Amino acid sequence: MINKPYLSSFKAYLKLERSLSANSIEAYLNDVQKLFQYFNSIDKDPPVQEISVADLKLFISWINELGMLPATQARVVSGIKSFFSFLLLEQIIKEDPSALLETPRLSRKLPDVLNIEEINGLIAAIDASKPEGMRNKAILEVLYSCGLRVTELINLRISNVFEAAEFIKVIGKGNKERIVPIGQSALRYIKIYLEESRVHVPIQKGQEDFIFLNRRGTALSRISVFTLIKDLALKSGLKKSISPHTFRHSFATHLIEGGADLRAVQEMLGHSSITTTEIYTHLDRDYLKGIITEFHPRT
Incomplete structure (x- = not known):
């Protein structure tokens, strides 16, 4: 297909100029491949210069008729827009036909949030007598204390923990670094895990600086953290559907409820746009509404 030579250049652009992760790059390329599949389905093979907004x-x-959910359609449109923006940047096309393309409207689903009693219940469900018990306690403490994404958690390094200053350095999306405060409780459990549990793990070469290791001495996988959270929810009797990201949502919501500045929360979460962080103000409004309903004498 005549468009395919541009895919390798687009891939290099996403990797080198936009510093996207391998997973994100693959998603963008898949979105563009869907456009090629569409043209193939109608026996057309236009050069990119001839693709119109129509x-x-x-x-x-076409993708709507395939039964794609609005969220999936929105992601595909985003990938197509990025592709044509790249073509315009490289002067391969003179006008961007995707500029007027509308993204399907999405309803913003508010994430599940844990209260402090539920978080304590999950931590209490950890069997501290097992070799991985203290590691798992440290994991939950760090997730809630710092609001990390699961990928940021498993890539956290010993060399990036600054105990005296009570900060950690996090490598977020697009390899962007940020500094995040870390609480005393999380620091204490990290220290106990490092000094009393991790020292007994046969650490593999090249894995020495990762904080959280599996029993084989290599960095934890994403799926292992998801499995841990699901198992603890079951053991603690928690009825909510949760994941590691739920701790991130809870971290942000509790900060907003406590009066934290939205910009500060944006910085700690590593959101590139404050509109992403603003979802937590909606959660906060629900919280405030509940307080008024419960305590105001005229409600």
Whole structure:
């Protein structure tokens, strides 16, 4: 197909100029491949210079007919827009046909949030007598104390923990570094884990600086953290559907409820746009509404 030579250049652009992760790059390339699949389905093979906004609107109708959810459609449109922005940047095309393409409207689903009693219940469900018990306590403490993404957690390094200053250095999306405060409780459990449990793990070469290791001495996988959270929810009798990201949501919500500045929360979460952080103000409004309903004499 005539468009395929541009894919390798687009891939290099996403990796080198936008510093995206391998997973994100693969998602963008898959989105563009869907556009190629659409043209193939209607026996067309236009050069990228000849693709019009009308073609792209028909493509959106096509993926809608395939039964894609609005969120998936929105992601595909985002990938297509990035592809044509790249082509325009490289002067391969003179006009961007995706500029007027509308993204499907999405309803913003508020994430599940844990209260402090539920978080304490999950931590209490950990069997501290097992070799991995103290590691798992440290994991939950760090997730809640710092609001990390699961990938940021498993990539956390010993050399990036500054105990005296009570900060950690986190490598977030796009390899962007940020400094995040860490609480005394999380620091204490990290120290206990490092000094009393991790020292008994046969650490593999090249894995020495990762904080959280599995029993084979290598860095934890994402799936192992998801499994840990699901198992603890079951043991503690928690009925909510939770994941490691739930601790991130809880971290942000509790900060907003406590009066934290939205910009500060944005910085700690590593959100590139404050509009992403603003979802937690909606959670906060629900909290405040509940307080008024419960305590105001005229409600």
